[in-house]
Amino acid sequence: MSLALLPNPLLAGFTGAFEFIFSKQESSVTGGNKVGGIEQVLELAWTQVELSLLALLLAMLIAIPAGLYFGHRGKGELVAVGIGNAGRAIPELAAIVLVATVIGVGFPVLVLVLALLGIPPILTNTFVGVTQVDRASVDASRGVGMTEPQIIRKVELPLAVPSIMTGIRGATVNIVATATIAPLAGVLTLGDFILGENVYGVNGVLAGAICTAILALIFEFALAGLQRRLTSKGLRLQQAQ
């Protein structure tokens, strides 16, 4: 493998993990069945993508309208920021076990729990983004006869896009990374490699971590691209100066 030729000695430790990703490996506890390989990696990665996307969508559906509303009114900072900060303090593992005890385990439960993780950064950033919109622009739009919902939709939302997207990107990294604990609540994601050292060995654990990091990066790049497209031209010019 070309990677082995790289001079960096750190990479030598990773070759086993890359082998695990691309080809099936022996395992001492499976009674001869091989584990790992690109098929299993892709299957688990896909579940993680589905889970993360749905959770992100749910988080956005809740956090963006709420953030816009609070930001538009210029009130409720305590609530928006309070929820944001309290939300960050929730240990996800505890939340999953708790929700699993009350509701049960499975895909929908995990979407809900992971969405809770995504709400705080989106909510806080949406709120801050809207409150930081130039008041003169808002007053001007009111002056030309825009209704309040129009102001939110046509003035505040576009101007807050960079901040909102920052929140979404932060939430995404959190959600994708935390989706690795899903195998503890009924859904197999790349976390299976990380949690199952007995089955997959150290290389499997490392492979799970590498794949999750790659996944988070892909999301990050995609969202960065999306952010560029969503940011209005005027704003981009302003930022460029």
Next chain:
Amino acid sequence: MRFNHKKPLMALVMLIAALALAVGISACGGGSSSSSSESTEAESAPAEETETGEETSEEEPAEEGEEPELVKGEAITKNPENAKVSLTIGSKNFPEQEILGEIYAQALAAAGYKAKSDLSLGSETVALKTLKSGQISGYPEYASTALTSFFGLEPEEVPSDATEAWEKANAEFEKEGLEAFEPTPFASANAVGLLKSTAEKYDLKTVSDLEGVSEKLSLYGSPECRQRIDCLAGLEKLYGLKFKEFKPVDISLRYTVLEKGQADLSILFTTDPQLAAEKEKFVILEDDKHVFPAGNIIFVTQKKVAEEAGPDYEKTILNVQKGLTLPVMQELDARVELEKETPKAAAAAYLEAAGYVE
């Protein structure tokens, strides 16, 4: 959309706030322990029997009345010469292991060693690695796990006789500069567990009885169970069973999923206190084809450490584990898993009750 729709938006915000608050509060409560469900089991179990209401059921530790008989042990004598030897006792990351690790560590301290515990090391692979690297002096392992996981035996090749299994494992350990002491009286194994009502409905007594009905039943177990030959992989291969679905869950949820009706079958441990305390609720199926080999605990240590520590090391460990019969281990597990005692406190209570320490 006119903006006088303030109420639904406000309601939405309140909902989020309530949700966040609820999770926040509960996260504080359930932070350290992942088995909050089991405490409710403990409380509800006596309530069903006594019918005297909640107050008594909360107060009354079910096990106190029927405390298992303890084999009175030989008191550990302190040897001042041992003070120059430092020992670190490890364990894997679940309650039974932590209790055992504490028992050994406290007993060795009572014998005069400078002993401390380093518990919850993770899976068996991690524990073994830690031992080989010398970061811990020894840790308790199930003989069956050692044979299947470390030395590649098929589950059905694991001897059912405890001494035989120990000898076999010890011979392998010795090749790697390690040594395993003689086994404990109790053995632990995985088992297919289910609600008694389910067992009666399908007339199930052994795992073989699942043939023909397993397609209708869901099985829950730890994530790694899926691929382990001494778990789901073995049930499929050796019994030829196919299940409706297998769902991975955290092992602390193994009884919750049965109670919630999510799982028809769940992988349990034979030393689980729930099996003793709630015989009318949970049952396990007899493993008639030996997919789940029973394992007694063998204390694994580095040979070098054992030599340096002198004869009191092995003597103390063998002495202190004499009282560890199945009912005693279940009682200790119950103290930690159901009554939320720390493994340290449970271990200390055992050493004292059995007369090993004053």
